[in-house]
Amino acid sequence: MPPARIDPPRIAVFVPDLADLPDRALAVSLANRLLGEGFPVDLVAPRGGGPLRGRLAPGIGQIDLAKRHAATSALALARILAERRPAVLAAGRGVERVARLARLLARSRAILVRVEEEEAALAAIRAAARRSG
Known part of the structure; x- marks a missing residue:
């Protein structure tokens, strides 16, 4: 019998949004x-189009919430959290409050990680992923 496979x-x-902003x-990039490290990744945005969409690796799930603004997307994000059940929710400073509200609405156990600097965020996400599993 083969050993049980544990998905990351x-x-x-x-x-x-996916505007070309830093x-x-x-x-x-994160x-x-x-994805390159083997994690299944979903990139979630109120509106899925934008110049940066072409820079996403093909294996990344691209989820368009069909909302005009991040501030009005908490319920839609909560639905995605309930359906996809990520272990980690990474969000930048501008959308962290929306992410926190969506997490509460979905009753999600996803660990919220603030993204401000790539290496620090990557380390925090890896640590959160280890704690979740």
Whole structure:
């Protein structure tokens, strides 16, 4: 009998949009690196289009919440958290409150990680993923 396979924990990265801005580019780079390390990754945005969409690796789940603004997307994000059940929810400073509210609404156990600097965020996400599993 083969040993049981343990899937790595899913990670959701929440961004306000995919505009070509430094904080959004950081989130896309982070998502690509996490996918390269073997984590299943979803990039979640109120509106899924934008210049940075083309920089996402093909294996990243791209979830468009169909909302105009991040501030109005808490319920839609909560639905995604309930359905996809990520172990970690990474969010930048501008959308951290929305992510926190969505996590509460979904009654999600996802560990919220603030994304401000790539290496620190990567280390925090790895540590949170280890704690979750």
